[in-house]
Amino acid sequence: MYTLEQLHEEIKRCTRCPLHKTRRNAVPGEGSGRLGIMIVGEAPGSSEDEQGRPFVGAAGSLLNKTLSTLGVERGDLYITNVVKCRPPGNRTPTREEVAACLPYLLRQIEILRPRRIIALGAVSAGALLGLIGRQVERVGDVRGKCFRGKVAGVDVEICVTYHPAAVLRNPRLRGTFAEDLAAFLGGGGLERYF
Template sequence: MSPVSLDNKKASYDDIAERVRNCKACPLHRLRTNAVPGEGNLSAKIMLVGEAPGKNEDEQGRPFVGAAGQLLSSLLEQAGLRRQDVYITNVVKCRPPNNRTPTEDEVAACIGFLKEEISLVRPKVIVALGNTAGSALMSLAGKQWRGVTAERGRKVKVSIGGVELTVIPTYHPAAALYKPDLKDYLAKDIKEAAEEAEEPARARKTLLDFMGG
């Protein structure tokens, strides 16, 4: 990608982030300290989408910086990824009171930002962290969502905003903090995402090696 394209991506990201920080589309803006746009590599092959900011995220204006974020960073490292290699965001950009699940109206008011982020980054794989993320992404793709327990472990090929990608539904890191037995599933799914993101490159290499032999 040329430097001009990178500059254009950065300008587009800055515009999205500024609109997120000033958004008043739903009542959550009255309670926030900071709205929380996504962050990370604007050309990432992997995007991770959570539910909404928590207390630490609301205070710092950054996604996944609390205990759940620390677990997520650790699991990324286990999969051979650095946080700066991926793009991390949430469906809803403002913290709901007491970290409750966002309402359908709150998701509807905010989902346009997520669609813009997907169109900008154009990831190959999205890891849907939890029920809200999975439901929102499947809605954008025109697919049915049966709940994270039923969907976890699948790889779903979808098109969102003209971007062809794979959605891997899994549990939210916060759930794994309360139920440690979920951590292994989460680790497996993030590793699966890393492998899925690199799969075409491996396939090309194998073909070239075969032809060379």
Template sequence: MTLEELHEVIKNCTRCPLHKTRRNAVPGEGDIKLGIMIVGEAPGASEDEVGRPFVGAAGQLLTKTLAELGIQRGDVYITNVVKCRPPGNRPPAREEAAACLPYLLKQISILKPKRVVALGAVSAKTLLGLVGKEVEKVGDVRGRCYPGKIAGVQLEICVTYHPAAVLRNPRLGEDFRRDIATFFKGGLDRYF
């Protein structure tokens, strides 16, 4: 299956009740030029409207942070654990994340990233859980990378705050920017 074929499957998914309230499923977008995949929690209202990940206020902060490092948004693949917006932007339920997990695993299998940047608790718990690491809260693991194998792909899972959390609590901004800079600049030269 190609990435484009997978995106079509995701757009037509009915695995959980979220398909009943979505406008658009949000499979993901971008390239894997840098060997990096960014994984958030779930689409918000703006993303649901246009069918693209991280286009609202949190996405603008992410795009700006990447641009400050000289990184084009299109050079990284951006997606979420859950591909449809939970009503009211509530956190996705465990069952919703479980229904979407095969899609995320297939994206990883197809793209073969060297590093996956987990934004926020849902992403961190999901991805680190796949390599046997329990996570209580993001603060316990943020700023660090953990090696593991997901969907047959050897990679690192690096954790930071979700940009929406930074917008709610600007004091997290410095750590978020430092983490992103470290994850994108630190250590990637060994892959290229």
């Protein structure tokens, strides 16, 4: 079986879809996964493409602040995206790009064996819930809910909330986003957020 480090190196060399032609860096993911929780977004943005790390731009700053307020260290989770290379102009990844990268996400799940995966946004929710036979039209239909299933041979709970970029665009979602993360991460600490 591959180690996570070997898988990361393979992702960095990937040419499965045209996104490799325009990327600066592939963004495999990072974190220990010590808490048994993965956070999965949709795709890297420009800051992530530049640094080769997930969630380091404005959306990442909001995610980090929310995690910190909830008493969770970012490094204790494993943070990644469905698509590992930045789509030009930060557009939504295509179905073909998701399909090309999905085997990498499955191998990350197989290696890390998380008990819970937090899907951030529609692309992540659609890809992950699709693996357990659930179709997703809109994030609002599944937001705040968790679904059990087997992914890559791992019994896992997939929980859905908004992507932090959506929260930045619509600040009224901030409290809901924080409440969802508090519930998905085991509760506690939420009162410090407000």
